[in-house]
Amino acid sequence: MRRRILLLLFVFGLASPLFGQDMSNIQIHGFATQALLYSGSNNYLGMYTSQGSTGWTEAAINIVDQPSDNLRIGIQLHYIRLGIFGGDEPSIDWAMGDYRVKRWLGIRAGKVKIRWGLYNDTQDADPGYMWALLPESIYSIDDRATTLSQLGGELYGDLPLSKRWGSIVYSLYFGDYYYSSSDGLTEGFKEAGINFANTPGGKTPGVDLRWKTPLKGLLVGASTQRVDARGTLTNGTFRIAPYYSTTGYAQYDAHKFFLAYQYARTIAHQDVEITGQPPALSVSDARTWFVMAGYHLTDKLEVGAYYSSELDAAPHDNSDPANFGHDWTISSRYDFNSYLYGKLEGHFINGNVSGFYDFDNPNGLKPRTNLLVAKVGFVF
Amino acid sequence: MKKSIMVALFFCLFLGCSVAKSQEVIVIANKSVKSSGVSASDLKDVYSGDKTSLSDGSHVVPATLKGGPVHEAFLKKYVGKGDAAFRAGWRSLVFAGSASMPKTFDSESALIEYVAATPGAIGYVGKDPGDTVRKLAVK
Numbered sequence: 001m002r003r004r005i006l007l008l009l010f011v012f013g014l015a016s017p018l019f020g021q022d023m024s025n026i027q028i029h030g031f032a033t034q035a036l037l038y039s040g041s042n043n044y045l046g047m048y049t050s051q052g053s054t055g056w057t058e059a060a061i062n063i064v065d066q067p068s069d070n071l072r073i074g075i076q077l078h079y080i081r082l083g084i085f086g087g088d089e090p091s092i093d094w095a096m097g098d099y100r101v102k103r104w105l106g107i108r109a110g111k112v113k114i115r116w117g118l119y120n121d122t123q124d125a126d127p128g129y130m131w132a133l134l135p136e137s138i139y140s141i142d143d144r145a146t147t148l149s150q151l152g153g154e155l156y157g158d159l160p161l162s163k164r165w166g167s168i169v170y171s172l173y174f175g176d177y178y179y180s181s182s183d184g185l186t187e188g189f190k191e192a193g194i195n196f197a198n199t200p201g202g203k204t205p206g207v208d209l210r211w212k213t214p215l216k217g218l219l220v221g222a223s224t225q226r227v228d229a230r231g232t233l234t235n236g237t238f239r240i241a242p243y244y245s246t247t248g249y250a251q252y253d254a255h256k257f258f259l260a261y262q263y264a265r266t267i268a269h270q271d272v273e274i275t276g277q278p279p280a281l282s283v284s285d286a287r288t289w290f291v292m293a294g295y296h297l298t299d300k301l302e303v304g305a306y307y308s309s310e311l312d313a314a315p316h317d318n319s320d321p322a323n324f325g326h327d328w329t330i331s332s333r334y335d336f337n338s339y340l341y342g343k344l345e346g347h348f349i350n351g352n353v354s355g356f357y358d359f360d361n362p363n364g365l366k367p368r369t370n371l372l373v374a375k376v377g378f379v380f
Numbered sequence: 381m382k383k384s385i386m387v388a389l390f391f392c393l394f395l396g397c398s399v400a401k402s403q404e405v406i407v408i409a410n411k412s413v414k415s416s417g418v419s420a421s422d423l424k425d426v427y428s429g430d431k432t433s434l435s436d437g438s439h440v441v442p443a444t445l446k447g448g449p450v451h452e453a454f455l456k457k458y459v460g461k462g463d464a465a466f467r468a469g470w471r472s473l474v475f476a477g478s479a480s481m482p483k484t485f486d487s488e489s490a491l492i493e494y495v496a497a498t499p500g501a502i503g504y505v506g507k508d509p510g511d512t513v514r515k516l517a518v519k
Contacts, residue, residue: 027481029474066480069432069439069500076477094477103433113476121476128472158431212430216421255460299462335464338446379471 030061031127031379040370042352043360045142046083046184049371055083056375058126060093072098078124084359085142087182093124094149104157113149115156115171115208116223117247118262124148127379130333132345135290135308136354137325138247138264142184150175150204164214169221171208177201179229184357191358194272200231200238217254223247227268236274243268256296263289267314285313300335310353321367325351340378347371403453405504408492408513412499413438417517423458426502427466427482429473442482443491443503450488450506458518 035056039049047053057080064074078093080086096110113121122128123139133141152175160167178201179185186196203226210221228242247264265287272280287310294304308327315323331345349369356365407418415436425431426442433439445451447463455466473479485491488505495501496512509515 027474029471029481031471031475060475062475062477064474064477064480069441072480074477076475096477098477100432103431108477113478121478122472125472125475128468128475216424256462256465296462296465300464302465335468338463338467341464 025066027064027066028061029064029380030059031125031377032059033057033126033375033377035132035373035375037374038372041366042356042369044349044369044371045355046085046187046357046360048083048360053083055081057081058124059090060124062093070100074098080124080145082142085145085183085187091145102157104159106156107153108156109153111149111151112154112173112175114147114173114177114204114206114225115154116147116206116225116245117208117264118221118249118251118260120147120223126375126377127341130294130302130304130343131292131306131329131331132343132373132375133329133347135292135306135329136327137288137290137308137310138262140184140354142187142355145180145183146177146185150177152176152204158212166212166214169210169212171206173207174203174205177204177227179231184355187357187359194238195234196238197232197234200229200240202228202230202240218250218252220250222249233272233274236272236277238273239271241269241271257294259291259293261289261291283314287311287313294331301332302334303330303332305330310351312353321351321353321365323351323353325349325353325355339380340376343373343375343377345373345375347373403449404506405450405454405457406506406509407458407502407504407516407518408495408509409440409502409516410495410497410499411514413440413502413514413516415516416514417519418502419519420458423518424460427455427459429470429479439500440502441498441500443494443498443501444482444484445488445491445504446484446486450504453506454504 036054037047037049037056038052041050043049047055060076060078062074062076064072066072075095076093077090079090092111094111094113096108096112098108100106115121117138119134119139123134123144150173152173154171154173156171158167158169179199181199206225208223210219212219224244224246226242226244229240231238243266245266247262249262251260252258267285270282290306290308292304292306294302296302306329310325311318312323317323328348329345333341333343335341349371350367352365415434415438418434422434426440452463455461455463459466470481474481483494485494491503492505492509492513495503
């Protein structure tokens with residue numbers, strides 16, 4: 001993998017002079033973040049947070065060339081270490097060509113970020129938002145390596161309606177996706193006794209439609225994504241029957257204030273066939289939502305709060321903390337200058353449905369977790 | 381009576397300070413941009429990364445200053461954000477692969493030079509830019 005990335009960068013670097021490319025249109029941007037997490041009880045997100053953990057480090061670098069007004073070509077490498085997840089090697093976050101034919105039609109192809117809901121395509125761009133952690137109910141940081149992007153193509157555009165009706169922004173995509181071999185999704189399966197010989201993958205067509213309403217700053221939208229996965233286990237086969245992950249959302253962002261809401265529901269049927277055993281069929285019915293708000297107290301200081309809820313309704317037991325998660329969060333971000341910022345955030349979590357693992361909670365889980373996250377970020 | 385005079389003086393001083401602080405902002409464009417004006421809505425959309433063309437179809441490329449009173453006044457008046465929020469919004473797009481960061485300049489003269497030389501470029505300055513660029517009226 002490392003050799004492929006280096007080869008790609010080398011070829012990209014060679015390509016420009018070969019075609020007599022003007023280097024003045026090449027942009028390079030990057031960021032690096034380091035977090036400190038402390039939880040009063042339970043260890044969270046694959047880290048020993050109850051002892052204080054600096055196990056969350058991220059960095060990214062992208063190189064983009066814009067040979068003409070309509071064409072952009074670029075690549076972004078991303079590194080994440082989140083406790084036991086991530087790893088020592090960077091991965092390709094996206095690598096694509098982007099040709100904008102008209103305002104209402106653009107084409108992207110390559111490894112392309114998936115536009116689903118408010119923040120799927122931007123969730124790993126830490127400098128772009130206030131929160132240290134996005135709502136785990138919908139944007140699980142320990143699962144996102146699997147859900148961020150797809151290998152394929154996207155049609156996108158902005159269709160103006162009229163001054164009275166605003167415009168519709170759309171994204172239609174189709175491609176392949178694969179489970180990450182080093183994120184929380186795979187760890188969760190491993191803890192359930194499901195060990196992959198080859199990480200599952202499948203096709204993922206999807207659509208996102210968002211209405212930029214005539215009220216400046218108000219956006220309303222919905223996305224749906226068809227997901228299926230097939231893989232091989234060390235001792236059998238694995239399949240998730242095709243399902244639709246659907247979400248609706250709204251956001252108001254004006255001047256110093258923003259308010260956002262998102263709801264998602266995903267019903268998945270999982271079929272695990274282990275050699276010599278009857279098929280194990282299971283169903284999950286994840287109902288998740290959050291509401292959040294933020295305000296710039298000054299140009300440099302932003303504060304906010306969110307409430308996030310997650311329920312797996314399939315077991316029909318809403319009282320078991322293993323089936324739900326409620327997270328009250330207060331947050332702040334301070335931009336010291338254009339290149340350096342800090343985030344400080346507190347989470348008050350009730351329930352254990354997401355983000356908790358057996359390997360670092362061997363004595364079981366308490367129902368409530370209070371978590372403090374402090375993060376520093378450098379960006380250029 | 382003394383109290384009224386004091387209050388009146390206070391408001392005069394306050395208004396005087398407000399007027400003194402008000403920074404002029406002139407929106408400029410490369411002469412390839414046909415229009416002599418731009419709507420405030422289009423200007424906000426271009427500088428927020430939501431649009432790459434004006435309502436008349438002209439493709440535009442935004443340029444910004446790195447900082448300073450003209451930059452702050454432009455953002456406050458036409459984008460509705462402070463510098464930190466403005467940069468965070470663009471960085472969200474850049475790191476998602478959806479856009480390229482606007483070209484940024486340390487000085488107004490460098491920005492004027494870029495806008496004059498780049499088809500479709502638009503920018504903003506605090507003083508008369510001369511006749512190498514077109515001034516756009518913001519409607």
